[in-house]
Amino acid sequence: MQIDEEVAKLLALKAQLGDDGKTQFVLKTPKGTRDYNPKQMAIREKVFNTIIRCFKRHGAETIDTPVFELKDFDIAGQYDAMIPDAECLKIVHEILNELDLGDFRIKVNDRRILDGMFAVCGVPDDKFRTICSTVDKLDKMSWEDVKKEMVNEKGLSEEAADQIGEYVSMQGGMDLAERLLQDHKMSQSKQACAGLSDIKLLFKYLQLFHVTDKVVFDLSLARGLDYYTGVIYEAVLTQASAVSAANEAQNCANAEESVSVGSVAGGGRYDGLVGMFDPKGRRVPCVGVSIGIERIFSIMEQKAEASPEKVRTTEVQIMVASAQKNLLEERLQLISELWNAGIKAEVMYKKNPKLLSQLQYCEEAGIPLVAILGEQELKDGVVKLRVVATREEVDISRADLISEIKRRTEA
Template identity: 40%
Template sequence: MFRRFAPQITKVIRNMSTEAASAAATAAPPAVNTPKAGSKKSSKKSKKSEQFLLKTPKGTKDWADKDMVIREAIFSSLTSLFKKHGGVTIDTPVFELREILTGKYGEDSKLIYNLEDQGGELTSLRYDLTVPFARFVASNSISSIKRYHIAKVYRRDQPAMTKGRMREFYQCDFDIAGAYDSMVPDAEVLSILCEGMTGLGIKDFKIKLNHRKILDGIFQACGVKEEDVRKISSAVDKLDKSPWEVVKKEMVVEKGQDEAVADRIGEFVKLNGSIREVLELLKKNETLATNESAQAGIADMTTLADYVDAFEISDWIRFDLSLARGLDYYTGLIYECVTSASAPPKNAQELKAKATKDIKDANAEVEDASEFVGVGSIAAGGRYDGLVGMFSNGKSIPCIGISFGVERIFSIIQARAAKQLEKVSASQTDVFVMAFGGGEGWNGFLKERMAITRQLWAAGINTEYLYKSKANIRKQFDGAEKAGAKVAVILGKEEYPEGQLRIKVLSQGDDSDQGELIKVEDLISIVKQKLDAYNEDGIDEVTRMIRGL
């Protein structure tokens, strides 16, 4: 199923199936697979091999420049939102004792990154922020907390880089732990999800909602044995990517269910609509009427319907019985936020076939599966009432949470804001200090520029100057433009020794303008005044971009 290609095939094509690729990666022989530049076969260090060495590990990337401006603005928007809901933040280590992660992720456990055993404890990189949170709650005997955590997580998955599916990626999580009245925190988390999206200018989203107790009740009522429920659930979870026929086949052939059982399940999982619409169908269903689990879930959803009305978020929500979510630890409400960018392209199969036609083994791995997949869900979460108990001798703390997939949201905003982004500068420099002079005895006023710059720094003003002892006027204006500075402070050869400076407001077209002559002692107050005037029109460009205005 998996084979390694000879080194001369530079573009290694890999199978897009996550399961296959991961199983292959896990099963791969432990032979040392050094980057090509380090290969002993290439004795001379060619330029090409040096370049290859310089890449980041597969599925990771550097973030820089305006991309960072967007991402930081997303973090900032979500942080404000989390604080608005009373959240406090925590920071847990990027790796945990390996046993903490064991048995929490179902089929995805094979995607966990392990650290090498260098003596001492066995540890692994965190797979999400939820399990470390549950470990934190248990180990500190916390009875209630609303916490947010924005940090990187790690999955040895098949990357789809341009769609924001990476091996190292950020999650922005908000979780509510504590025993409260039914569905109250659940409704608030859904509100946070909606506020998060609209605050990021994303309005064409839907929240798919389901309840594990209803889903489990359906499986039981359809004749699935107790021990098969989780694996049937994980088959249903694939319905967003595969048609019912494929999922049914998996249930019958791979997972040993009767065809009649699968067909009965099929009738349920095609149901979706508003919470009240689907509830109506479920409440009159006779198969579920005597199922305790299903009835408990139906009662929860009935309560929830009122609360989402109070929060005015019902329109975003779709109760969808085909939503299952892969992770083992969910026990109640589950949800996923999707947009039009979530689905794979219509011609995904065709694109995949085209990409693999050059090599014989169509099951090989694709380096970057971006072409064949959608961004998937852009936020997701659910209730996990049993997870903390796994770390605290069964003393359960009910929890519910939401995780925003920042990289995927980033992809959406980046595509939307391409034009606005041109006006944004990566640095936030406000003032550029320059010296104009020339002729005999002209030394470039470097120390003088430093001293003036120091005064501006001391006043908290973002200021740069050119790191050259002598610089011509053009180069200094270029530097100011590159820095995105709004105001130039100019030390003239004749004027400065007489205690005077020139202030010139930049990027206003009129380059011939010599600026305003001021006294050195008025520098700070006049610069502040110019900068205030500059920002007078309210919302800055970055905020405008993030909110989609």
């Protein structure tokens, strides 16, 4: 699969591992925004915040809105290149987990394994690229059709195509990399062996990161061969499906009861491509990730449409309400205390709003809590805290109110 040009590459992470002993990650987002309604914006903001929070957790540095950079430190001398690669996959895993888009897989392969595989299967050097782009169609076409294209359109021998067919049906983990290192054909390619050793190392780190549940070493992954030079990966959402038979027809060894519903992230190692950024013009090895943020937005919007839950467009935690007339000043005093304690709070601008209309507003706006003030509550030094969803009400002393609100609204 070529790098999906459709997907707005809103966030791209480049990890630059220089032989001059520098490391940096850069995340890029395109300029320009469109106009969205409040619900769409709430979803967009949630996605952005999740991604930015994740990047910051991994040491990201803001260098320009909306560009982030994960700060470099000197790693002169020996370093282990697969560590940042593993961190990129961990970042994708964290983001997709947190966004709760549904089940996903992160397919991993390596440019060198693909090239080595083509070589040992007897693909002529000058056909690597064109055969690779046919392999890349395996997620949309059956193996039979892919083979037909290789043989009939691209002039590959049937024998070579069959050998490729065997390899590209393979999926697994570290075990598969180990098996292929022993494979009588694959082991003839130095390039393939280098790639397979790196895949092994990658999986070792991924195990330490506890993310191997979602990562699959998949020899049919063939994205961006013009671009990437080492490890490549692509995250796809999967969903329970009745078409697993179709999967099996594609010779998937690990055929699952799931089907890909589209790529949402991808990346890989592209050593040398950003050599132009190195002041001395040297080749700078990089790993990167681009997040298909527009596709993620659409999926989140569809999910929100289908869900009975309302998308909240504000983050207000509590409404300060009154049960009787002439309590405007008491409401303003209380809401000021809440604002000063960092609590997101709203109050009706009417002098004497009806309690019912205040409660109805909370239900409509999805505000989870109401602090109700009345003569009795003021006399007792308490606030009636109402949980909007359950309509449960409990008196809380003014002294405990802030910690109680924080406790009840903690994410």
